[in-house]
Amino acid sequence: MHRWFERRGMRAGDVAVWIIGMIVALLWAAPFFWMVSTSFKFPADVMTETIEWIPRRFTFDNYIKIFDFPIVRWTINSLVQAIVSTSICVICGAMAGFALAQLRFPGRATIFLIFLASIMIPVEVSVIPMLLAFIKIGWASTYQALILPTIANVFSVYIFRQFFLNFPKELVEAARMDGAGAFRLFFLVALPLARAPMIAAAVIVFTLNWNNFLWPLLVVFDESMKTMPVGIARFAPVVGTHTQLEGYSVAMAGVTVLSIPSLLLFFFLQRYFIQGISHGSIKQ
Amino acid sequence: MNLGGGTSALKGAAAPLNPREPIDWIGYLFVAFFAAPFLIFNVGPVFFGAYVAFTEWSIIGSPRWVGIQNFDDAVSDEWVWVAFRNIFFYAIIIVPGVTVLGLFFALFVNRSYPLAGLARTLFFAPNVVSATVIGLVWVWMLDTQFGLVNNLISTVGIPKIPWLTSTDWALVGVSIASIWWDFGLAFVLILAALQDIPRDLTEAATVDGAGPLNRLRFVILPHLRPVLSMVITLQLISTLRIFSQVYVMTNGGPAGSSSSPIHYIYTVAIVRNLYGYASALAISLFVVILCVTIVQRFVIRETL
Numbered sequence: 001m002h003r004w005f006e007r008r009g010m011r012a013g014d015v016a017v018w019i020i021g022m023i024v025a026l027l028w029a030a031p032f033f034w035m036v037s038t039s040f041k042f043p044a045d046v047m048t049e050t051i052e053w054i055p056r057r058f059t060f061d062n063y064i065k066i067f068d069f070p071i072v073r074w075t076i077n078s079l080v081q082a083i084v085s086t087s088i089c090v091i092c093g094a095m096a097g098f099a100l101a102q103l104r105f106p107g108r109a110t111i112f113l114i115f116l117a118s119i120m121i122p123v124e125v126s127v128i129p130m131l132l133a134f135i136k137i138g139w140a141s142t143y144q145a146l147i148l149p150t151i152a153n154v155f156s157v158y159i160f161r162q163f164f165l166n167f168p169k170e171l172v173e174a175a176r177m178d179g180a181g182a183f184r185l186f187f188l189v190a191l192p193l194a195r196a197p198m199i200a201a202a203v204i205v206f207t208l209n210w211n212n213f214l215w216p217l218l219v220v221f222d223e224s225m226k227t228m229p230v231g232i233a234r235f236a237p238v239v240g241t242h243t244q245l246e247g248y249s250v251a252m253a254g255v256t257v258l259s260i261p262s263l264l265l266f267f268f269l270q271r272y273f274i275q276g277i278s279h280g281s282i283k284q
Numbered sequence: 285m286n287l288g289g290g291t292s293a294l295k296g297a298a299a300p301l302n303p304r305e306p307i308d309w310i311g312y313l314f315v316a317f318f319a320a321p322f323l324i325f326n327v328g329p330v331f332f333g334a335y336v337a338f339t340e341w342s343i344i345g346s347p348r349w350v351g352i353q354n355f356d357d358a359v360s361d362e363w364v365w366v367a368f369r370n371i372f373f374y375a376i377i378i379v380p381g382v383t384v385l386g387l388f389f390a391l392f393v394n395r396s397y398p399l400a401g402l403a404r405t406l407f408f409a410p411n412v413v414s415a416t417v418i419g420l421v422w423v424w425m426l427d428t429q430f431g432l433v434n435n436l437i438s439t440v441g442i443p444k445i446p447w448l449t450s451t452d453w454a455l456v457g458v459s460i461a462s463i464w465w466d467f468g469l470a471f472v473l474i475l476a477a478l479q480d481i482p483r484d485l486t487e488a489a490t491v492d493g494a495g496p497l498n499r500l501r502f503v504i505l506p507h508l509r510p511v512l513s514m515v516i517t518l519q520l521i522s523t524l525r526i527f528s529q530v531y532v533m534t535n536g537g538p539a540g541s542s543s544s545p546i547h548y549i550y551t552v553a554i555v556r557n558l559y560g561y562a563s564a565l566a567i568s569l570f571v572v573i574l575c576v577t578i579v580q581r582f583v584i585r586e587t588l
Contacts, residue, residue: 008398021392025403031464032409034432035421047430092318099314105307111315118326120577122525124546125570126329128553128562129336133329135343152322182310211414213528214546218554229416233532236420248424255420259413266412270405273412277469278476 035259039063039252046249062253066235071254073224074231081146081216081227082209088147089156090201094194097160098186102172112161115154124214131218141222150209156201159276163197164190200276203269207262232258337564342557354564364565366540367548368572370455374544375523377459378466382519383512385463386470391500393471394478404475411468419532422461423448451541454534458542461529466522470515477511478504513584520580524573545569 005015033053038046039062041055099105100112130149131140139145167190175189191198216227223231235251266273337354339347358364393404410418425432426447434444447457481504489503527546530536536543536551545565553562 010397014395014397017392017395018397021389021397022399022403024389025406028464029406029409030432031421031425034425035417038424049430049435051432051435088321092321095314096318099308099311103308103311103314104305105309105311108311108315111319115322118322120574121326121330122521122570122573124525124527124549125566126326126333128549128559128566129333130325130329131553132336132341132343132559133332148321149325152318152326154322157318182308182314186314207412211412213415213531214550217531218550229414233416233419236423236532248427251420252424255417259417262412262414263409266409267405270408274404274408274472274476277472 032259035252036256038249039256041249043249062249063257065250066254066257069231069235070224070226071228071231071257074226074228077143077146077225078210078228080143081150081212082206084143085147085150085209086202086206088151089153089205090198092151093153093156093201094160094191094198095186096157097162097197098164098190099182100157101161101164102167102185102190103182112157115157119154127214127218134219141220141225143225145219146216146225146227149215150212153205153208156205159197159201159279160194162279163194167193196272197276199269200272200279203265203272204276207265207273210262228258333563333566336560337567339560340558341560343559347560350560354561355568357561358565358568363540363543363548364545367543367545370540370542371524371526371544373455374459374462374526375520377456378462378523378526379516379519381459381463382467382470383515385467386474386515387508387512389467390471390474390478391504393475407471408468410464411466413465415465415528416532418461418465419529422457422464422529423533426457426460448534448542449538451538454538454542458526458530458533461533462523462526465529466519470519473511473515474508477508481507513581516584517577517581521573521577524569524576545572 005011010018037053037055040058040060041052042057042059042061045052045055045057096115100108134140134145171189171193172185175185180189211229212227213229213233217230217233220226220230232251232254235247235254336347338349338351340350340353341347389403389407393400393407426434428434428444428446428449431447433447438444445453447453447460486499486503489499494502525546526544527550530542530544530547531550534542536547546569549562549565549569552558552565
């Protein structure tokens with residue numbers, strides 16, 4: 001053991017810091033562990049004075065009980081919203097990012113500045129008037145209401161523009177020499193080489209959409225058009241009622257299901273998440 | 285996930301136009317696919333909202349111009365002041381909490397000890413789940429009778445705290461959950477900045493006999509100035525807009541003690557059907573956010 005630390009250049013102080021740090025990291029994940037653990041407990045075993053990390057008796061009942069709610073429909077709504085919105089956002093963002101970096105036309109710097117400046121406007125400012133407009137034209141509780149306002153995510157343009165700024169000039173020139181128009185240049189030369197920003201933009205924008213809360217909460221009045229986060233939010237046990245007694249186990253089953261897609265995406269594509277986020281906001 | 289997506293970056297401007305090269309007019313078409321939804325759904329509602337703010341408008345019926353009446357009402361509305369006072373306290377707890385924890389944990393992970401990658405994953409994971417997950421998990425964690433937090437602190441003799449059910453603690457309870465949720469972004473940004481510090485620099489300081497504290501103070505912190513400033517700005521803006529976790533965890537209660545401006549705007553629009561008033565409040569919040577951001581940038585430039 002001693003050797004093992006020495007080979008890694010760790011002295012006694014390092015070992016202490018390492019052990020404390022790893023304990024904190026595990027504690028940091030404890031709420032997730034507690035969530036999953038609770039979701040497999042019988043309601044009677046949930047409210048206990050002693051901490052029971054691993055359930056004494058396992059049950060899948062809570063995962064069956066969540067189907068008392070239209071959870072399948074909510075999942076479909078969430079998937080339709082997130083997939084359609086993310087696809088359009090990534091494609092349009094890639095085209096705009098490519099044009100702003102590689103095509104020559106007057107005003108492109110100004111256009112990019114306007115995109116960037118819009119980040120300063122919190123969505124919450126526009127959400128109420130937008131809701132009023134959607135209600136007035138009769139689009140409340142529809143897919144177009146869920147999808148359209150989430151398409152223009154500037155993050156997507158930004159990440160593609162950054163990528164295409166460093167795109168090899170020779171490739172572009174060669175394609176132009178061959179007489180390729182802008183569309184062929186983009187779809188046949190540029191896009192196939194833009195895998196990294198594409199995955200980064202896709203996973204980050206998808207996660208944002210999947211987790212989006214305020215807009216779907218506002219614009220959907222119809223139980224069957226709710227998205228997962230908004231629907232499952234209602235699983236919160238109400239203080240002083242019957243639901244408080246058995247509520248937590250069912251609620252934890254609900255949020256476990258809800259967190260699986262984004263956590264899986266994150267665990268497997270972590271590199272893209274972290275690089276995308278730090279490139280997206282840090283490089284001055 | 286609340287990435288904020290904020291950026292002040294304009295790195296690597298595209299090469300200037302060469303007058304002898306032909307103009308790619310088709311570039312406008314490329315941009316238009318994105319610009320169209322952008323103008324309609326991101327920019328348009330702001331202007332529409334500026335108009336709605338001066339009207340009395342509900343779901344049924346047509347708008348009635350009322351001038352600055354809505355803003356007048358806002359100033360004398362007690363709940364507006366409660367909400368703004370609350371985000372002041374939210375900001376005081378969450379912004380330093382996220383920044384300091386982010387700095388410490390980033391310094392730890394940056395040491396590349398064994399399993400540092402696992403620690404990084406665990407620290408960032410809460411950032412990718414939705415407010416519903418954060419909210420419900422923490423309502424359970426902070427349950428007064430049987431919650432994990434009270435269970436743990438009572439083993440060291442601290443009496444049980446009514447985290448989400450008392451007017452004194454509800455705001456703190458929601459803040460704890462928010463720190464857990466928001467922390468990942470600050471952590472990742474600071475970690476990326478740490479990894480950009482040239483190794484030679486810290487090694488030279490060590491050779492010169494600087495201890496860990498002096499290295500931190502004289503070598504590392506000066507390098508982190510820009511990123512810390514950005515983390516504080518992003519976190520401050522996102523805290524001033526706090527809503528989802530409040531809605532899920534306490535719905536602003538008890539007695540408005542954990543409400544926030546967006547939560548109040550939500551109530552005014554959805555429950556009371558006063559869209560004009562809600563828009564006026566939203567615009568006021570936007571102005572407050574702008575002012576706070578400018579003042580805070582200035583303060584940071586002078587002090588940090």
